[in-house]
Amino acid sequence: DTTIGRxxxxxxxxxxxxxxxxxxxxxxxxxxxxxESPSRxxxxxxxxxxxxxxxxxxxxxxxxxxxxxRSDIVATNHHIVDDLASGKVVLGASGRSFPITAVxxxxxxxxxxxxLVPGATGRPVGKFxxxxxxxxxxxxxxxxxxxxxxxxxxxxxxxxxxxxxxxxMQLSIQAAPGSSGxxxxxxxxxxxxxxxxxxxxxxxxxxxxxxxxx
Numbered sequence: 725d726t727t728i729g730r731x732x733x734x735x736x737x738x739x740x741x742x743x744x745x746x747x748x749x750x751x752x753x754x755x756x757x758x759x760e761s762p763s764r765x766x767x768x769x770x771x772x773x774x775x776x777x778x779x780x781x782x783x784x785x786x787x788x789x790x791x792x793x794r795s796d797i798v799a800t801n802h803h804i805v806d807d808l809a810s811g812k813v814v815l816g817a818s819g820r821s822f823p824i825t826a827v828x829x830x831x832x833x834x835x836x837x838x839x840l841v842p843g844a845t846g847r848p849v850g851k852f853x854x855x856x857x858x859x860x861x862x863x864x865x866x867x868x869x870x871x872x873x874x875x876x877x878x879x880x881x882x883x884x885x886x887x888x889x890x891x892x893m894q895l896s897i898q899a900a901p902g903s904s905g906x907x908x909x910x911x912x913x914x915x916x917x918x919x920x921x922x923x924x925x926x927x928x929x930x931x932x933x934x935x936x937x938x
Contacts, residue, residue, distance in 0.1 A: 765864060765913045766876045771817065771847040773907060775868040776804055776824075778811040789867040789905040789919075790839070792846035799938075800905035801920050802830045802837040813841050816874040834890060834933045835920045849907060852915035854936040857881045857893065863916060865897055865930075867906030882929070890937060893917055895930045908932045 760768070776788040776798075790800035790813060798813055805811065811824040822844040829838040857863065858881065865877045879897025886892075895908065899922050908917040917932035 759911055760913065762864065762876075762878060765909065765911075766866065769849065769864075769907070769909055769913055770866055770874050770876075772849040773866045773874060774798060774813040774815055774846065775871075775873055775902075776800060776811060776813055776905065777821075778804060779809045780807050781809045782807070783809075787868060787871055787902045789903060789907075791905075791907040791915075791918075792844075792848045793838070794848050795846050796841050796844045797828075798839050798841055798844075798846070799918065800837055800839060801835045801918070802832060803835055803920075804904055805837050805839060806830075813839075813844065814873075815844075815846065816868075833888065834937055836918070836933065836938065849915050850913075852935045852938070853910050853912075856884075856934060856936065857910060857916055859883060862911050863895055863897065864909045864911075864913075865895075865899075865903070865906050865919060866909075867899070867903045867919065869898075869900035869903045871902055879930075885931065887931070890933070892920075893932045893934055895919075895932055897930050899930045903930070908935075 772791045774790050776790050778786045788804035790798040793799050805827050812821045814821045822841040824839050826840040828840050861881045863879055869875055877897050879895050881893055882896040883894035884891050885894050903919055906919040910916040915935050917934045919932045921931045
């Protein structure tokens with residue numbers, strides 16, 4: 725059996741509400757036209773990625789990652805914002821921050837949440853890939869491991885694993901606390917998934933919910 729732990733120490737909970745957000749607010753299906761270098765891919769997707777700074781009701785503080793699906797709506801992991809007392813999203817490039825005013829949808833089964841950040845003018849993540857990635861396919865992750873803003877990592881799909889009633893992607897890529905909620909992109913820069921956990925037996929086996937399940 726696969727033993728899975730969550731990337732954050734504080735952990736876990738949109739039946740198809742994320743799909744509604746993605747479809748309803750402009751994200752598109754399909755593949756980007758042509759491939760691009762990793763550096764250009766990074767430059768294109770990084771404006772969509774944010775850092776979350778969270779205070780729980782019991783006073784605990786945590787950090788995580790999210791990404792814009794609309795200019796004022798961010799997708800992230802539920803376990804990051806569960807039991808939220810207050811929080812904000814921080815834009816990596818400018819350092820500007822915006823308060824989280826509401827958690828508007830959650831899905832405990834796939835550890836997903838949609839949060840509202842009025843006043844933000846983020847760039848929504850664009851196309852997303854609904855087709856399962858093959859084992860061996862390259863992937864790229866942008867996140868905030870250990871608070872290191874907009875860290876860019878390259879890895880590959882190393883397997884698929886059943887978790888409850890769902891199947892998740894296993895990625896050979898490093899992660900650390902703060903990586904939860906990081907978007908996973910395919911080689912064309914399409915959203916392929918969202919990071920939610922890692923193996924308790926090492927930092928370089930990371931698990932992500934496929935974009936098709938979002």
